[in-house]
Amino acid sequence: MSVRALVACFALALAAAPAGTAPGLAQGTQDAAPPRGDTIANAADTTGAASADTTGGAGAAQPEESCVSCHRSLDSERFSAPAKAFHNDIHASKGFGCVACHGGDDKDSGFGAMDPAKGFIGIPSRRDIPELCGRCHSDAQFMKRFNPSLRVDQVAEYRTSVHGRRLAAGDTLVATCADCHHIHSIRPPSDPKSNVYPVHVSQTCGRCHADADYMKPYGIPTDQLQKYEKSVHWATLSQKGDLSAPTCNDCHGSHGATPPGVSSVVNVCGQCHAVQAGRFEASFHSEIFSMIGAPGCVTCHGNHEIHAPTDAFLGVGDSAVCGRCHTADSKGAQVATGERSLIDSLADRMQVADSILGRAADAGMEVSQAQANLGNARNALIQARAAIHSFSVDSVRAKIDPGLEVADQSATRGRDALQELQVRRLGLAVSAALILLVIVMLVLKIHRAGRPTRPGEGKQRGNGGEGSHGR
């Protein structure tokens, strides 16, 4: 029922099985390091035994392992840190203890806990770590009981990577499971505190790959992290929090040599940028590039420091990419400038339309529909920028022309609105003038009406006025 109970079942199954028949476990350990076959059975057994005593799962009632209580109080940071960190570890939360990896007897409160006769293995050597983790993580049946959707191919994949192949050949500087996942505070990749949470991956890899001294024996560049942190991908991931942007393992794979389904790292871009990749692959450049040994997207965009290109990237000028291979009078250059002028023309006409509509809207004219329509022109521009990956003027024109039509219609609507405004203003001026005229005439009329029509009356009033003034 509880996780601990499952562990117990697993341990019992192991204990019951004749040595060497437990699936995955015994096999892996027999191949790699025969003595560890026992260790594992014991380790699992002890975990199981502990849990058998403490039904109720990973609650506070669980008696602490002797390993943890002694280690936490040790003076040496090196020996106490694992015990202090472990409560954050996913394995601890699933009911596993130190013995799951190190073996030993977690009920012996003295040094006997670390008796090799009780399966204690001490510090696993770096070379043995993949098999140590793989004992459980490569065992589909065991892992299914905890999390059926969790993959169980990490060790198999790891063996195909540069890290795995070099480790197998005895090079212990490469990354093992424990380097990328931490050792005593392993968390699922979805946990924002995990070393392998997308935003943290580049630092995790960079700890070795950006350390020139550490990487010295290999003579490979150590600028990947520095460059990546200037890229549009890192900006999208770290500033916008958009986890769909790639970090190191999205392009290189977490465990395998490349991400699953990709034959080579340089083909990885198409996983996310399918439109551009489709067009590029259907273009003549695709074949030509492989003939001249230029890797697809990466030749033009780079790999680690990829920037968001502007239209200036298209053409043969200084900041343009086509001019790197095509001279100004070549067919390639003609196509580049042809595509560029189409894109520029749409961008310009959209700007014109936008500013006319803006003026009309500011003056209170109703042009919201036209402004919304301009969005279609914007889409056309985006599609045209993707269409340049066919490297043909016609492909780009097919996207630009409908956009131009929309932009021009919008501009016309804006001009009409401004004209209407002019007419309205004229009408307003005329009516204002008329009203003014009427007022003037009224005033005149009143004035005239107030004038003395009969001399007697006028005088009387005038006198009365003077009289009162004099009072």
Ligand code: HEC
């Ligand atoms: C009574 C205290 C105590 C208990 C209980 C204890 N340890 Fe230790 N452990 C130590 C000390 C002290 C050292 C450092 C030994 C040394 O300097 O060689 C150590 C070292 C280790 C090491 C490093 C070994 C090495 O080769 O350097 C590991 C791993 C370890 N313990 C795991 C465990 C596990 C797992 C358990 C429980 C099954 C456990 N310990 C139980 C005190 C203890």
Ligand code: HEC
């Ligand atoms: C998931 C497996 C796993 C579990 C569980 C685990 N450890 Fe470890 N431990 C390792 C590995 C792997 C190493 C060696 C890492 C390396 O080579 O850098 C290690 C190293 C150590 C070391 C040596 C540290 C050093 O710097 O030399 C100590 C001490 C230790 N563990 C104690 C413990 C204690 C105590 C527990 C329980 C609280 C525990 N471990 C639980 C896998 C585990």
Ligand code: HEC
């Ligand atoms: C005793 C068996 C066992 C061993 C040994 C073991 N693990 Fe695990 N591990 C598990 C179980 C069970 C889970 C929980 C799976 C779940 O419920 O998601 C787990 C979870 C994980 C997770 C989180 C997976 C997720 O997405 O939830 C990572 C990462 C991980 N382990 C890495 C390691 C590494 C690295 C090692 C070796 C240093 C190791 N494990 C050793 C059994 C083990």
Ligand code: HEC
């Ligand atoms: C070079 C770094 C690196 C190494 C080495 C590495 N991992 Fe991972 N691991 C990752 C990253 C990054 C993720 C998260 C992305 C993913 O799931 O692919 C991950 C995810 C996982 C998961 C969770 C998978 C899931 O579907 O949630 C497990 C379990 C795991 N690793 C186990 C291992 C084991 C076992 C080893 C050793 C054979 C190992 N890892 C070696 C980087 C590494």
Ligand code: HEC
């Ligand atoms: C513990 C240090 C360490 C960590 C952490 C680490 N690596 Fe490595 N990596 C190495 C070493 C050492 C090599 C071997 C270099 C070689 O053979 O050229 C290597 C090789 C590679 C290679 C092959 C390079 C080549 O020569 O073509 C790639 C790609 C790679 N690592 C990617 C990653 C990624 C991605 C991560 C993080 C998910 C990572 N590494 C984490 C140490 C590390």
Ligand code: HEC
């Ligand atoms: C957008 C995809 C992408 C991302 C993100 C990425 N890389 Fe790369 N990386 C590549 C490509 C493509 C190559 C060239 C591979 C080839 O030529 O086979 C490469 C090459 C490498 C190499 C071989 C040495 C070199 O520089 O040519 C290493 C090591 C490496 N990357 C590590 C990393 C690390 C560490 C990160 C994260 C900080 C990272 N990469 C992020 C695509 C990527």
Ligand code: HEC
């Ligand atoms: C895991 C998915 C993923 C992978 C793999 C990937 N990208 Fe991206 N890329 C994105 C995301 C997300 C953005 C940012 C959103 C956007 O603007 O499209 C982006 C942005 C870009 C941009 C800027 C787009 C713009 O309009 O400003 C370029 C150029 C680019 N990527 C090229 C590449 C190349 C080249 C590769 C392969 C070396 C690659 N990407 C691999 C997801 C990915």
Ligand code: HEC
């Ligand atoms: C021959 C050089 C070249 C190659 C090869 C190339 N691109 Fe581009 N890419 C460009 C140019 C030039 C632009 C700028 C277009 C503009 O903004 O006017 C661009 C723009 C982009 C953009 C941003 C604009 C958009 O389309 O949304 C992305 C994303 C992109 N490229 C991805 C890729 C991918 C993925 C590949 C590989 C399948 C690739 N590119 C191959 C030259 C190239």
Ligand code: HEC
């Ligand atoms: C890495 C070098 C390289 C880059 C960058 C490059 N090209 Fe090419 N392109 C070639 C090669 C090589 C050929 C075949 C030889 C030739 O026709 O010049 C070619 C051929 C062409 C052709 C066919 C020429 C013909 O004679 O039929 C066109 C059109 C073309 N490129 C357009 C472009 C455009 C547009 C860009 C920029 C977006 C670009 N190229 C960027 C290398 C490149």
